[in-house]
Amino acid sequence: MFEKVKEILDEYIEVNVEDITLQTRLIEDLGINSYEFMSIIGEIEEEFDFEVDEKSVLKLITIEDLLDYISNFTKENVLV
Numbered sequence: 001m002f003e004k005v006k007e008i009l010d011e012y013i014e015v016n017v018e019d020i021t022l023q024t025r026l027i028e029d030l031g032i033n034s035y036e037f038m039s040i041i042g043e044i045e046e047e048f049d050f051e052v053d054e055k056s057v058l059k060l061i062t063i064e065d066l067l068d069y070i071s072n073f074t075k076e077n078v079l080v
Contacts, residue, residue: 001048001067008043012036022064044070 006017013030024030027037041052044066050073052060060066 001070002063004047005044005063005066005070008040008047011043012040020063022062022067024063025061026063026066027061048073 002022006020009020009030010017012032015030020030026032026040032040038057041057041060045051048070050070052069056069060069
């Protein structure tokens, strides 16, 4: 999942994806703007087949936050 997220990010950032860690902050460290951020979220939703709740978007600060959100959401869907 981490590698797929990095592939998606690579389309939007000028940072080497190999330098991205779990603690990398999506906006501050990667220099993406709000439009790019929402485009990235859209691609991630499409890739992992779920929707990010609008309130949750504000809580996605780091790569780890994003991966945890994806992981928790996909686990919930498997259990349903």
